[in-house]
Amino acid sequence: MNQDEHIEDLFLKALIKNDGLKTPSIDFTKNIMDKIPSGKVVVEESSRFVGKNLTMFIFFLVGIINLVILYFVWPYLSVWLPENSILAFMLENANSFLSQHLSQLFERSATISMLLIIGLGLFIILGRDETMDSLHKLYKKLSV
Amino acid sequence: MTFQEDNIYIEKIKKGDTSAFASLVEKHKDMVFTIIVKIVKKSEDAEEIAQDVFLKVFEKLESFRGDARFSTWLYRIAYNAAISKTRKRRLEVEALDDFTISNYSVDEVKEELESIDAEEQQVLLKEAMENLSDDDYLIVKLFYLEESSVKDISTVTGLSQANVKVKLHRIRKKLYCNMKDSMAKVVENIVNL
Numbered sequence: 001m002n003q004d005e006h007i008e009d010l011f012l013k014a015l016i017k018n019d020g021l022k023t024p025s026i027d028f029t030k031n032i033m034d035k036i037p038s039g040k041v042v043v044e045e046s047s048r049f050v051g052k053n054l055t056m057f058i059f060f061l062v063g064i065i066n067l068v069i070l071y072f073v074w075p076y077l078s079v080w081l082p083e084n085s086i087l088a089f090m091l092e093n094a095n096s097f098l099s100q101h102l103s104q105l106f107e108r109s110a111t112i113s114m115l116l117i118i119g120l121g122l123f124i125i126l127g128r129d130e131t132m133d134s135l136h137k138l139y140k141k142l143s144v
Numbered sequence: 145m146t147f148q149e150d151n152i153y154i155e156k157i158k159k160g161d162t163s164a165f166a167s168l169v170e171k172h173k174d175m176v177f178t179i180i181v182k183i184v185k186k187s188e189d190a191e192e193i194a195q196d197v198f199l200k201v202f203e204k205l206e207s208f209r210g211d212a213r214f215s216t217w218l219y220r221i222a223y224n225a226a227i228s229k230t231r232k233r234r235l236e237v238e239a240l241d242d243f244t245i246s247n248y249s250v251d252e253v254k255e256e257l258e259s260i261d262a263e264e265q266q267v268l269l270k271e272a273m274e275n276l277s278d279d280d281y282l283i284v285k286l287f288y289l290e291e292s293s294v295k296d297i298s299t300v301t302g303l304s305q306a307n308v309k310v311k312l313h314r315i316r317k318k319l320y321c322n323m324k325d326s327m328a329k330v331v332e333n334i335v336n337l
Binding site: 009011012013015016017019020021022025029031032033035036 | 162163166169170173174175177178181182194195199202254257258265266269270284285288316319320
């Protein structure tokens with residue numbers, strides 16, 4: 001029998017467990033808690049704007065600033081650029097692409113917002129159950 | 145008693161829920177108090193040191209990374225605080241060559257003990273425990289009651305793992321011998337009556 005088996009002694013363990021420990025006064029925990037300021041944050045929760053989040057924030061900020069500058073500077077800048085250069089071509093296309101897609105995006109957002117407002121209004125006026133019933137009926141009709 | 149439970153409390157405390165610290169104190173106060181009172185002897189002093197230990201732990205909770213068990217970290221702080229208060233020297237390294245404490249066979253003593261009732265067993269153990277040195281008492285409580293591993297006891301006491309094993313082996317034998325002696329004394333008293 002090796003030494004580890006010797007020290008693993010269930011009989012002794014049971015006896016020692018029953019013997020228990022020495023106990024401090026009844027108000028021991030209370031005395032400690034009285035000395036601890038309540039609601040004190042031991043460790044500040046890590047800010048959202050650190051590490052990856054901060055990098056993303058800066059990335060988008062720089063991107064937006066660049067777009068704004070490009071928007072305002074473009075009419076002046078295009079004068080100085082050779083008409084058939086690749087840079088002029090890229091900027092021209094980027095500009096038209098952005099203006100086209102951004103306007104579409106705004107239009108879609110506006111439509112979605114309107115639908116949300118109407119839905120919310122119905123929800124408030126009719127109440128949750130009736131709205132859900134109506135939606136359920138509508139879904140059934142559509143599925144048939 | 146799971147150390148995962150400790151980690152849940154710790155996370156709550158770190159997020160500002162200081163009331164969760166009360167649960168940690170409740171859970172570990174007895175062991176912390178036992179460690180300290182065994183070293184400093186006086187109950188009033190031990191209580192004061194134990195409170196300081198918990199307050200220190202609360203302040204330093206930020207530095208607790210959870211690599212080791214919280215209880216091991218806490219007991220080590222408690223042990224160090226008690227030692228530095230009494231200026232007692234640390235545990236001495238036990239010689240690795242184990243020697244026989246007496247000629248009693250542990251298995252024989254165990255058989256005899258098992259034949260007597262539980263209450264008497266408990267009385268004999270209490271007496272045997274009181275005869276142990278303070279350090280041996282702590283090691284045995286950590287191992288058998290707290291179910292701390294040899295590695296954790298080594299972290300708390302500063303002894304090597306090999307030495308903790310040797311100590312545990314010897315303490316176990318010492319306990320059985322002390323209980324056997326007490327039993328013999330009881331029998332002798334009965335015969336003399």
